[in-house]
Amino acid sequence: MSSLCPFANVARAGEHCPRKIEEKQDKHEAEYGDKKGVISPKCPFGYDSHTFKLGPLSCVICQALLFESSKCIPCSHKFCKACISRFNDCPLCGADIERIEPDSELQSIVDCFIEGHARIKRSQVDEDTSIVGDEQKKVIYEDISLERGSFLVQHAMRAFRARNFESAKARLTLCADDINEQLDRLGSTAELCSQLGAVLGMLGDCCRAMGDSSSAVSYFEESVKFLSKLPSKDLEVVHTLSVSLNKIGDLKYYDADLQAARASYSQSLDLRRSAVKQHPNVLSQVLDVAISLAKIADTDRNLGNEDAAIDGFKEAIECLEPLKLNPSEAHLEQRRNSILEFLRSQLTDKQSPLPTLSV
Known part of the structure; x- marks a missing residue:
């Protein structure tokens, strides 16, 4: 799977690939002189626009968001099903794993997090004013979300490197569905064809790694179809x-x-x-x-x-x-x-x- 983010070179107005966040910070500094009036984004789950920091909804083995969340018995530590299935002892505490049980409640929270937090988009930085003493100051509320495509691809790449191919495929499928929705609304723009071609190629890599050669060929052929338009x-x-x-x-x-x-x-x-x-x-x-x-x-x-x-x-x-x-x-x-x-x-x-x- 390519290490390149397909969204790295095609940031839209007001949206940023994770690798481009520093550019937004520099722009704010140039316009407002310093960062004193900037309120940094704080996500209660530990994720923000500046890093892909691990949070409580992540698997410590693949370092991506949990997929098919599973609980070790008796220690109750939680991981992706595919990740923990390769272990006999808990990677966190070393306890013997007697059995693994699905944690549907936690997985529901993860799914809601993806659909909610990752979908938050702002076309531009919001501004507000606050009164400090007799001085009125501008306060900038930075975007608290990652651009959805970059977010999903990043977690797919993490899962793929850890050989959690089902997780990678699920995240990439969501990403491809999003791009197809935009294609229906906006038409076959070069930007969207480039993104979809790259994501479909990654899906082909997932299927090939899972031994599903016929699906892999189909994805690669779809990738070729969209990339050929560029x-x-x-x-x-x-x-x-x-x-x-x-x-x-x-x-x-x-x-x-x-x-x-x-x-x-x-x-x-x-x-x-x-x-x-x-x-x-x-x-x-x-x-x-x-x-x-x-x-x-x-x-x-x-x-x-x-x-x-x-x-x-x-x-x-x-x-x-x-x-x-x-x-x-x-x-x-x-x-x-x-x-x-x-x-x-x-x-x-x-x-x-x-x-x-x-x-």
Whole structure:
């Protein structure tokens, strides 16, 4: 799952990605001179606009909001069902877990929190006045909520990293439903298509991790549909779109549908080659082209087209060998060497362990 928040670069007027909160603070300081007149947001559950701080409605294992809240017996400590099911002893107190019981009352509170607190939006900062002595001062009441999409995606990413895939999928589904509602009202704007494409790709990752390959393919295909509506000159969009196509190819490959896999890989390669032509100095794009060439070549080999496979592996090597990377790009050099090692092994051993390469 991508670590990028799909809402990070598309904040609407009056709404802020969590990573952009500092910008709002700086604006207030510039306009009012200091922060003395600002009342910081205080959520009774421990959440606010400045951090994703853990609160009593969070699971300490996945560090996301509780999903399928469950209570350990006899110690009564509470966690997500999927998280605590991996333990024999309570992670908080060490007590033996005799059994796990659902806590529907707590989960109801969590669900109300998401529907209530996370939905609070203000188009602009509210202002009021207060009298201090003989002086009238402006008091700024800051937004006490997170933008809903960022809020849900953040908790989904936390849950996904902790392998609580059901929780991640549930949060992302809520987010996708919200965006679809906006699409119905506002039409297919570039902003909404970008957000929905990214969220659908994350849902595909969840389904793939859960072993549901058919649902994963459906989500990735939906992601491709929305991302394809966006300008092809945007490198981030091109990368996300090509990755979704490669993931479709990987799933088709493992399902032994090699012709369909090759078609998806080829679409990804075409996008990446076009990106290299438009941005020849972005070396990560060249690495992406080499990966796509390797995937197609490996598929050709499994289809019995050995000559085409060898040509593909050689072309990928020719893309990577001349690259000159700066010392500051050590992470790209490591990735380049890893890909080259794989490609050269295909020409010598003629083995086909696809696709361990990063998409």
